[in-house]
Amino acid sequence: MRALLATGDAATTGVTDLDESALDGAVLVDVTHSSINYKDGLAIGGRPGVIRDWPKVPGIDLVGTVAEDAAGWSAGERVLVNGWGLGESRHGGLAERARVEPHMLTRIPAGLTDVQAAAVGTAGYTAALGVLALQDAGMRLDGADILVTGAGGGVGSIAVQLLARAGAEVTALTGRVEQLEPWLRSLGAVAVEPRSSLGEAGRPLQSARWDAVADAVGGTILANALAQLRPGGHATACGLTAGAELPATVLPFILRGITLHGVHSVEQPAAQRERAWSMLEAKLDLAALDEATEVVGLEGAVDAAERILASSIRGRVVVDVRG
Ligand SMILES: NC(=O)c1ccc[n+]([C@@H]2O[C@H](COP(=O)([O-])OP(=O)(O)OC[C@H]3O[C@@H](n4cnc5c(N)ncnc54)[C@H](OP(=O)(O)O)[C@@H]3O)[C@@H](O)[C@H]2O)c1
Incomplete structure (x- = not known):
């Protein structure tokens, strides 16, 4: 699968072919999108404080579909993950596939597209x-x-x-x-x-x-x-x-x-995540969200990471990991 691999050195961090056997977790997800958060900027830029054990696929967010029935989740269900160590202590969302544990998954609210769910992100x-x-x-x-x-x-x-x-x-x-x-x-x-x-x-x-x-x-x-x-x-x-x-x-x-x-987002229980995502689905102006969203391909994630550290992004950058 194609993946962005962060090595701890900005010069060697880039898109590569990664064997799926590197992934660990009960549920396999076909990832469609991730996003660039400040933490992703630090991780992709090789800065300390996010990834400790290099190399890792960065990406603290992922959006996609469950690839096969597992642990109470059904193939085809639209899901997202925010945090839980994704892109920090385990391989993250900036790859075509990810493996996560069942408790990490949240259903994408029906009113949001994959791009919108990633634009909201962490x-x-x-x-x-x-x-x-x-x-x-x-x-x-x-x-x-x-x-x-x-x-x-x-x-x-x-x-x-x-x-x-x-x-x-x-x-x-x-x-x-x-x-x-x-x-x-x-x-x-x-x-x-x-x-x-x-x-x-x-x-x-x-x-x-x-x-x-x-x-x-x-x-x-x-x-x-x-x-x-x-x-x-x-x-x-x-x-x-x-x-x-x-x-x-x-x-x-x-x-x-x-x-x-x-406010700590990484290890919130499912009920609190669902409250937050219900509010986002009900209250966000989706046209305004779309207008403030820039979509880049996997290759564009490195440049977006540099830009978030320089505070030159307005709103949100979504990564189409298959683009
Ligand atoms: N606790 C959690 O669970 C959690 C979850 C998500 C994010 N975070 C943290 O929240 C922060 C924001 O994340 P984000 O994804 O929104 O990042 P972001 O998109 O880069 O936004 C951060 C904003 O901070 C402002 N800023 C940058 N440098 C500054 C400085 N030196 N002094 C004052 N303001 C400055 C800029 O806004 P203006 O250009 O408008 O001034 C910048 O756009 C990060 O520290 C991130 O790690 C924490």
């Missing part, structure tokens, strides 16, 4: 988990002032859409205001602010502006956003493109009673 599913965290905390999203950071990326752009469609007044924070403002407004943002407005270390308690923050970047930006939460406000944290450190104080926690929710 990024969109994580954005939905963040929205569920706010709702489960008892937040009323309708009319709430919500800041979304990293808004031009995969998680951020889908968070903007989901929150705006739930009635929130969304402010999108981006390092690419000139390029992305019209698009972010078309997704539902009512305001767009430059990343630099939160980029410098600020006071531990700042003027309170937000009922909630959906953060995908971490670092000083998240610390400032926490300092701008209103009393009783909520923030979700899922990413670290601005840094893994959190240079914050406890003051907004103890003087404003704010809450910070961690």
Whole structure:
């Protein structure tokens, strides 16, 4: 089968013929699509932190059909996998076939095509988990002032859409205001602010502006956003493109009673995945998703990986692994 093999060295990482005997797992899947997430950029680029045991097929997402009856799954069922170590500790979605364990599979919602399911991918599913965290905390999203950071990326752009469609007044924070403002407004943002407005270390308690923050970047930006939460406000944290450190104080926690929710997508149980995917099927504007999706062939995945690390992708890149 054709597969992208990441070797740990960008110079030797590329498309190759891989024997299917390299795969391990009870269920064989004919993969149609994968996608490029930030983690895939790191893995394909040979950066540390994602793949430890090289070489591996990268791709933390896969979309396809079950190839043969196995472990309660039937041949022909449309399925997806997000996370579970795919493209990290086991061969991932950037190949024509994959083997996974039965608990890793999620049925693709009927309203989504394979390309749309891959375009949502881990990024969109994580954005939905963040929205569920706010709702489960008892937040009323309708009319709430919500800041979304990293808004031009995969998680951020889908968070903007989901929150705006739930009635929130969304402010999108981006390092690419000139390029992305019209698009972010078309997704539902009512305001767009430059990343630099939160980029410098600020006071531990700042003027309170937000009922909630959906953060995908971490670092000083998240610390400032926490300092701008209103009393009783909520923030979700899922990413670290601005840094893994959190240079914050406890003051907004103890003087404003704010809450910070961690969002972890990789090992969520099936029920929580189904909640997230049902929300995505019901609430996403699929025309907007299609418009923000670029489809490349397997050979194009390496270039897309470089572009995601350089933050030059708008929205999502889907890989047609047979293309
Ligand atoms: N916890 C989980 O389970 C989970 C799941 C999915 C993703 N993640 C993490 O979430 C983050 C976003 O993932 P993604 O797939 O959405 O990546 P992405 O498409 O590359 O989006 C990240 C966005 O972050 C912003 N950004 C980049 N560098 C920045 C910097 N130095 N300072 C501030 N903002 C910066 C950019 O948005 P603008 O250009 O608009 O500013 C960029 O588009 C990554 O760290 C990823 O690993 C975690």
